[in-house]
Amino acid sequence: MDLKDVGAIYPFQGSEVVMVIIGLVFWIGWHVLQTRHESAEIEADMAADRTGEETRKAIDRN
Template identity: 40%
Template sequence: MSTTLVESWSGAELDALGPIYPMVGTEVMLLIAGLIFWLAYHVLQYGIEKKEMEEDETAARSAERLQRVFEEEARE
């Protein structure tokens, strides 16, 4: 199966062939889309982790949790 008009690569003048891969000219658009998705991932991940951290801090500051910690410290 051949995807180009080239029968043999030996002796082929690559300058005369031009681009031999699909979707030529979309490299910049794909790069920009990739950067947008990458940045969006980090922004969303930051929000998720911040929410989880705040929940953990709230749970750690609860009166029940503090009482348990003080009781464990007193036993030692």
């Protein structure tokens, strides 16, 4: 018996390239969004530190 006579041996056969492209777009998009989020968070931390808010919170916790 030859495998070419059996037919598709796994689902979505032939769509590997499309799936890789979708995966790469998702992966790059996630990194872009994550970088933007982290940059905004760091900027907020830096702004809070410049105003002394974080320092006052740290002192009040002790």
